[in-house]
Amino acid sequence: MFRVAIPTARCRRAIAAAGACRAPLTIAATGISPRGRTSVHWIKLAELPGCAGRSRRSRIHAMQTSGNNTRNVTSDQWAGVAPGEIEDPRIWSELLRQYTTLHPESRSCHASSNSPSRRSDHDRRGDQGARYRPAPAQERARRNRLRGAGGGGLGRTPFIGKTIKPFVHGHNLLSYVEAILRVYNQ
Amino acid sequence: MGRRDNIYKARIKILVHELGIEKFAREVEDEWLQMRDSALTTR
Secondary structure, three states: OEEEEOOHHHHHHHHHHHHHHHOOOOOOEEEEEOOOEEEEEOOOHHHHHHHHHHHHHOOOOEEEOOOOOEEOOOOOOOOOOOOOOOOOHHHHHHHHHHHHOOOHHHHOOOOOEEOOOEOOOOOOOOHHHOOOOEEOOEEOOOOOEEEEEEOOEOOOOOEOOEEEEEEEEHHHHHHHHHHHHHHHHO | OOOOOOHHHOOHHHHHHHHOHHHHHHHHHHHHHHHOOOOOOOO
């Protein structure tokens, strides 16, 4: 699956751009989500880089999100440019996605582990209620200081995520997320 | 610890709800202390 984040305030233009990203694909089904993104299902891997490039030229961002891994599913359309953000959260999301793809702890989960990425104190997308299991990263006071949270989720049983650890240093992000997965898989 | 019997309940949110946040946080902390200084640490 390939998720394209759409700024809802620029919806008509952005949806047109997302459509342009999808248009040349061989096989794809596209759906518009109320969370401000469109998902392209069954995209061919060979076509993915071109689609990502077209997203970038349209000034929207997108990411590949298939498989059992820990990834940013909220696809915040303002990630990286939102006021109050201390640093670009997409770097952390991509680091986590790459590390956990094909990771055995992720593979043994029934479904993928979802992680919203937010690097400011303002929860503008309601990430605390987002559907995520290990939710690792939220900026606290300064760069490289993260807050570990988990147990949030929407869907049929909504919960607000709770703080597990107030401060996790950025260079411990991978080990902390793996520790959460290990506890779940024990 | 996570449930395997029902795919809709196979979520960390369900585990946290059943264990309680304090016990879950303790378990994660114990696990993390064993691997905190492993090769997973990025610089």
